[in-house]
Amino acid sequence: QVTLVESGGGLVQAGDSLTLACIASGGQFSRLAMGWFRQAPGKEKEFVVSMSRSGGSTYYGDSVKGRITISKDSAKKMVYLQMNSLKPEDTAVYYCVAKSTILSDNRHFSSASDWPHWGQGTQVTVSA
Numbered sequence: 242q243v244t245l246v247e248s249g250g251g252l253v254q255a256g257d258s259l260t261l262a263c264i265a266s267g268g269q270f271s272r273l274a275m276g277w278f279r280q281a282p283g284k285e286k287e288f289v290v291s292m293s294r295s296g297g298s299t300y301y302g303d304s305v306k307g308r309i310t311i312s313k314d315s316a317k318k319m320v321y322l323q324m325n326s327l328k329p330e331d332t333a334v335y336y337c338v339a340k341s342t343i344l345s346d347n348r349h350f351s352s353a354s355d356w357p358h359w360g361q362g363t364q365v366t367v368s369a
Contacts, residue, residue, distance in 0.1 A: 243268035243358040245337045250363030253327055257367070261322040263337030263360060270318040274340045277311065277322045278353060279333035280362075286353040289335070290322065298347035305331070327367045334362040 249261040265273065276291030288302045290311045299311060310323040320337060338356035350356060 243273070243339050243341075245339055245358055245360035247335065247337045247360045247363040250335060250365045252366045252368065254368050255328055257327050258323070258325045259327060259365060260324070261335055261337075261363060261365070263320045263322075265318045265320070265337075265339060268339075268341070268358075270315055272341050273358075274342045274346070274350065275311070275313060275320045276338045276340075276350070276356065277320075278336045278338055278356070279331075279365075280336070281330075281333040284333075286336070287333070288351045288353075291338075291350060292320070293347045294342045295344055295347070298349075300349045300351070302351075324365075327365075329367045329369045332365060332367050334364050336360055336362045 244267045247263045274294045277289040278286045280286045292299050292311050308326050313320045337360040339358040340356050
């Protein structure tokens with residue numbers, strides 16, 4: 242069973258930057274595609290970004306494209322979400338997600354139901 246733990250959330254001002262981190266345990270990190278979703282109050286979970294197992298393919302949600310970067314450190318079993326130019330509408334709980342795939346699978350998994358492993362979430366609040 243893969244366990245994911247996020248960190249790095251907090252209260253920031255509009256225009257600030259923030260980096261979230263996620264550490265994975267309990268599985269083979271090298272077999273995992275990784276990603277991030279977010280959920281604002283009263284809204285559905287929204288796809289933010291994902292990276293294929295190989296790291297060769299990255300997909301970004303439309304609302305954050307150009308403002309975020311996903312990266313991973315396989316040796317540390319960690320994934321990072323760097324967010325720049327934050328806006329009040331970025332306020333949400335951010336979830337780290339993981340999915341075991343074959344190495345050649347670079348598909349875009351944009352639905353929350355595509356991802357079997359979820360962290361507990363970290364709150365990001367952006368004030369105007």
